[in-house]
Amino acid sequence: MTETTAPVFVSQIELARDLKLTDRRIRQLVDERILPRARDEGYDLELSRQRYQLYTRGTDRDWDRCFDEAEDLARVAGELNDRAFEDDAGLDDVKAASIAIQRSTVLMSFLTAAKSKSQPERELFWKIWDREEGQALGALFARAMKLMGKTHLRTDEGELIEIVPAEKRVAKKRSGRPKAHRPGRRTKSSSQRR
Numbered sequence: 744m745t746e747t748t749a750p751v752f753v754s755q756i757e758l759a760r761d762l763k764l765t766d767r768r769i770r771q772l773v774d775e776r777i778l779p780r781a782r783d784e785g786y787d788l789e790l791s792r793q794r795y796q797l798y799t800r801g802t803d804r805d806w807d808r809c810f811d812e813a814e815d816l817a818r819v820a821g822e823l824n825d826r827a828f829e830d831d832a833g834l835d836d837v838k839a840a841s842i843a844i845q846r847s848t849v850l851m852s853f854l855t856a857a858k859s860k861s862q863p864e865r866e867l868f869w870k871i872w873d874r875e876e877g878q879a880l881g882a883l884f885a886r887a888m889k890l891m892g893k894t895h896l897r898t899d900e901g902e903l904i905e906i907v908p909a910e911k912r913v914a915k916k917r918s919g920r921p922k923a924h925r926p927g928r929r930t931k932s933s934s935q936r937r
Contacts, residue, residue, distance in 0.1 A: 752785035761788065762795055776856040776869065779849055798857050806858075813854055816847040824879060827886055837887045841880060848876040 753761070758778075759769045772778040777798050778791050797805055820843035826832055827840040855868040 750790070751788045752782065753788045754785050755781070758786045758788065758791055761792070776852045779853075794853060809850075809854065813847070813850050816843065816850055820844045820847040824883070827883060832886075832890070834887055834890055837883050837890065841883050844876060844879050844883075848872050 755766055755769050759766050762769070764772075769778065772795070773780055778794055779787060797809060801809070820840070823836070823840040823843045827837045829836075851872050852869055855865055855872070859865040859868065
């Protein structure tokens with residue numbers, strides 16, 4: 744039985760030192776989706792090493808293993824996503840599906856970056872992966888809210904600002920048109936100030 748160790752997270756400077764690259768090159772490789780993006784804790788050191796080594800020195804056999812891993816991750820992500828929407832699913836099921844979908848998408852983005860023949864081809868597939876991930880995660884988020892008994896979300900220009908419990912009523916905006924301000928008419932309070 745193999746024991747899995749917790750990932751080690753490092754700063755961009757530490758990652759650059761480890762891979763013998765400049766900070767700027769690390770940023771470029773992240774933007775190109777060769778290296779995974781940093782989390783709050785930093786860069787996943789082992790995953791970054793693996794991706795960089797595969798990208799720079801990977802054999803055909805190494806790439807075949809990576810494609811097999813991508814297929815396995817996509818299958819598992821699909822199964823976990825289906826499980827998250829079953830009647831007896833819980834928040835842990837939703838979280839597992841979310842993590843699996845994100846891992847699968849990151850790997851597909853890496854393969855697209857490394858194996859596409861042109862930048863327009865990369866951008867096309869990245870848009871597809873990003874859209875698919877966004878839709879799947881949005882559905883999982885809604886599922887989690889339903890499981891927690893919260894069904895209304897209040898947003899401000901796309902940013903979540905409040906989750907409203909289902910039992911609270913959300914005030915409806917008045918549908919009437921606002922009264923137009925007529926120039927030249929002064930209200931009593933404004934005329935008294937003069």
